[in-house]
Amino acid sequence: EMVRVVRPGGRVVVLEFHAPAGRGPWGRAFGLYFRRILPTLAGWIAGPDRGGYRYLVDSVEAFGPAEATAEAMRAAGLEAVSVERLPGGIAAVFVGRKPR
Numbered sequence: 001e002m003v004r005v006v007r008p009g010g011r012v013v014v015l016e017f018h019a020p021a022g023r024g025p026w027g028r029a030f031g032l033y034f035r036r037i038l039p040t041l042a043g044w045i046a047g048p049d050r051g052g053y054r055y056l057v058d059s060v061e062a063f064g065p066a067e068a069t070a071e072a073m074r075a076a077g078l079e080a081v082s083v084e085r086l087p088g089g090i091a092a093v094f095v096g097r098k099p100r
Contacts, residue, residue, distance in 0.1 A: 002014075002076075003076045003077050003078060003098055008098055008099065009098065009100045010097070011096065011097050011098075012078055012095070012096050012097075013094070014069070014095075015091060015093050015094075016063065016066075016069055016091065016092060016094065017063070017090060017091050018060065018063060018064075018089075018090065019031070019034075019060060019061060019063075020088065020089035020090055026088070026089065030090060034060070035057060038053060038056075060090075066085065066092045066094075067083070069083075069092070069094055070082075070083050070094055073094060073096040074096070077099070078097060079097050079098075079099055080095075080097045082096075
């Protein structure tokens with residue numbers, strides 16, 4: 001839908017959360033924080049409304065690698081798709097251009 005509504009030559013920019021690439025120390029620390037600490041903190045702060053944080057954890061883990069998002073953008077018809085991982089690798093900015 002984004003490709004359809006953007007003008008020819010226009011850009012589509014997407015910000016998505018992803019699990020960090022790799023399973024090094026940062027990947028393991030992120031997993032511990034994201035699966036255990038974040039839901040616990042959310043429970044203390046949000047009380048019974050913590051379901052959204054559980055959904056966030058589940059959806060980020062199910063979303064797949066950042067390259068899959070970039071490939072989906074290419075498959076939708078965007079060109080010059082780039083991926084910029086944000087510090088820590090838990091989020092990425094995807095930019096693609098609609099052909100002229």
